[in-house]
Amino acid sequence: xxxxxxxxxxxxxxxxxxxxxxxxxxxxxxxxxxxxxxxxxxxxxxxxxxxxxxxxxxxxxxxxxxxxxxxxxxxxxxxxxxxxxxxxxxxxxxxxxxxxxxxxxxxxxxxxxxxxxxxxxxxxxxxxxxxxxxxxxxxxxxxxxxxxxxxxxxxxxxxxxxxxxxxxxxxxxxxxxxxxxxxxxxxxxxxxxxxxxxxxxxxxxxxxxxxxxxxxxxxxxx
Numbered sequence: 001x002x003x004x005x006x007x008x009x010x011x012x013x014x015x016x017x018x019x020x021x022x023x024x025x026x027x028x029x030x031x032x033x034x035x036x037x038x039x040x041x042x043x044x045x046x047x048x049x050x051x052x053x054x055x056x057x058x059x060x061x062x063x064x065x066x067x068x069x070x071x072x073x074x075x076x077x078x079x080x081x082x083x084x085x086x087x088x089x090x091x092x093x094x095x096x097x098x099x100x101x102x103x104x105x106x107x108x109x110x111x112x113x114x115x116x117x118x119x120x121x122x123x124x125x126x127x128x129x130x131x132x133x134x135x136x137x138x139x140x141x142x143x144x145x146x147x148x149x150x151x152x153x154x155x156x157x158x159x160x161x162x163x164x165x166x167x168x169x170x171x172x173x174x175x176x177x178x179x180x181x182x183x184x185x186x187x188x189x190x191x192x193x194x195x196x197x198x199x200x201x202x203x204x205x206x207x208x209x210x211x212x213x214x215x216x217x218x219x220x221x222x
Contacts, residue, residue: 012054105178
């Protein structure tokens with residue numbers, strides 16, 4: 001039995017979604033973020049030294065990192081589903097988006113979250129200085145990168161309905177977290193109609209909805 005060490009409002013939600021798409025049986029071991037710091041609880045360190053989620057256990061295998069987990073599940077249990085055939089142009093696009101999600105899309109989103117918290121969380125007497133520094137970084141670096149990423153992804157979805165091509169794949173599952181985050185706090189709105197339509201399509205998938213029922217309320221940090 002596959003066990004998903006599931007942290008609320010985290011990347012592990014897309015692991016549940018993929019398991020539902022594949023029709024696999026699994027067990028959830030749930031963890032809650034600290035209400036004040038929003039960090040994962042220390043109990044996760046007993047599962048993996050970094051103490052983060054997602055982590056899965058599958059027999060003697062314990063695996064962290066959402067991209068690695070999604071690739072492992074697709075290759076081991078997919079039987080050719082949810083991944084284009086090797087050697088095809090679609091497979092190259094699939095590989096690209098599997099890496100783009102965390103390598104390019106997430107870093108500016110994380111930076112935006114951090115610097116917005118710096119603006120709000122600095123001591124009162126330091127707040128004007130902290131706000132000035134944070135606003136400068138956001139204006140000169142973070143927000144322009146977010147806009148470039150969104151424009152790029154919007155353009156790429158002009159080529160096909162799904163990121164790897166005409167068919168839904170695990171790459172779409174992997175891309176869900178950065179685009180959900182961009183919708184929550186990264187400036188994704190109706191100005192990017194293809195990305196918004198893509199979000200509507202994934203939200204309508206029965207497996208996505210079943211994963212939400214199993215995993216609980218999913219609201220990305222703002």
